Amino acid sequence: MSKKIIRLLLSASIMMIGLTGCGGTEEEDKLRVGVDLKFPPFSYVDEEGEPAGFEVEIAEAFGEFIGQEVEIVNTDFSLLLPALETGDVDILIADMARTDERAKKADFSIPYRYTYTLALVNKEFAEANGVDEKMTEEEFFALPDAQFIGLAGTKGVYYPQSKGVEVTEVTEIGTGLIEISKGQSDVLIASNEVFSFQAADPENTIVYAGIKNQDGSNFAVRLGDTEMLAKANEFIESMYAEGGLYEQMAEKYDPIIAEFLQNDEVGLDFITEPVK
DSSP states (O other), X not given: OOHHHHHHHHHHHHHHHHHHHHHHHHHHTSEXXXXXXXXXXXXEEOTTSOEESHHHHHHHHHHHHHTOOEEEEEOOGGGHHHHHHTTSOSEEEEEEEOOTTGGXXXXXXXXXXXXXXXXXXXXXXXXXXXXXXXXXXXXXXXXXXXXXXXXXXXXXXXXXXXXTOOEEEXXXXXXXXHHHHHTSSOEEXXXXXXXXXXXXXXXXXXXXXXXXXXXEEEEEEETTOHHHHHHHHHHHHHHHSTTXXXXXXXXXXXXXXXXXXXXXXXOTHHHHSOOO
């Protein structure tokens, strides 16, 4: 084989290695954001099959803020922290509140939005047991023979458990909603989305809003990832600044939040501002 041919083959090999390396770098430069796309209007799959919603827009804005392209990784809520621990995602932006147990597995940012604690109650059970807005939280969690059901890994499990109540855990929120509607279970604890759950089945369910608890939702990063955590906190602070992202999103999301919560008097600030 001539020296000229050998040089050409070596050049081609170097070019191929360079191209392969570039492809890997481009993939590595993506910010992989873990989100559960089953909670419209906050995170869902739109009619074109693309990730959409409040959390998705925040994730994309965060990527722009730190100069990285964003890849939304649709992950069941109960598997989000394991995905973060194993490196399948780089950060979670998924309406996740910090708890002592979760803090053993991830580091959490300052809050970027807030959720109330609400109960979806089977209507027949509520009427039989006098469940209404006059009932205190203590009375509610002391209801005899109440069957609680909750989504694994969420406040739907840990909050009633903190009140000494046994909870049946499910891995799909739809399973819990069906059980409440059919009267197979009596109570499902969740966040702001309870209003939309009830609006979907007003004949069989009511909302109990007497629970005096509000949680902050945080970005979650891998334990020890101080660089990503600092970027997340800086970004969240910028969202709340005058002229920041939340002011820019208000025109779009004020009516969406009002419809979601079935209350024309509230808007985006209902979920982004803590109770004073």
